Every structure is written in structure tokens, then in C-alpha cells.
């Protein structure tokens with residue numbers, strides 16, 4: 001059973017469970033720069049802990065319109081279906097409102113139908 005300690009604003013908080021630590025990451029209380037310690041091990045940056053910030057990253061990411069595979073910012077080649085994605089894809093994708101996955105999805109699908 002993993003027990004974690006975190007240093008928040010100079011105060012040591014813990015022991016807390018994996019789930020509680022993940023919740024603090026989600027809430028923003030723990031950042032990649034926050035010192036954390038698992039059990040009695042040494043303090044490390046939370047960003048160095050495997051998996052802790054895996055779901056973090058750019059709030060906007062690109063998805064292949066053909067197969068749904070996550071891709072690098074275009075122009076690039078999709079690892080999933082091996083199609084090249086043009087900068088036209090980038091322009092269309094960026095024009096949709098960020099922060100709303102639903103809008104992004106509709107924008108992508110609309111673009112697919114047009115093609």
C-alpha cells in the first residue's frame with residue numbers, strides 16, 4: 001500500500017494514498033515541481049514520478065481525423081494509419097474553440113464529411 005507525503009507551501013502533508021495524491025494533482029495543489037516522497041524514500045519532484053502526470057499535458061492535442069490516433073502537431077504523419085496530415089488539418093483544428101472536446105470533435109467530423 002503506497003503512502004505518499006507531499007510538501008505544499010513548506011508544509012508536509014501526509015500520509016496520503018495514491019488516490020488522494022492523484023486528486024491533489026487534479027485539483028492543482030500538487031504540481032510537477034511539488035516535492036513528494038513515497039513511503040520513506042527520498043523526496044523527488046512530483047513531475048519525476050512515473051504516471052503521476054501522465055494524463056496532464058497540453059490541454060489541446062491533435063487526433064488523426066481518419067483513425068483517431070493521437071498525432072503530433074501537423075503537418076505530420078499518423079502513426080496509426082500512416083496517412084500524412086497536412087497543415088490544412090492544423091488550420092481547421094485550431095479554429096475550433098479550445099477547451100471543449102465536444103466542439104473539437106464536431107469540427108473534426110464536419111471536416112471529414114467535407115473531404
Ligand SMILES: [Zn+2]
Nearest residue numbers: 064067078081
Ligand atoms: Zn490515422
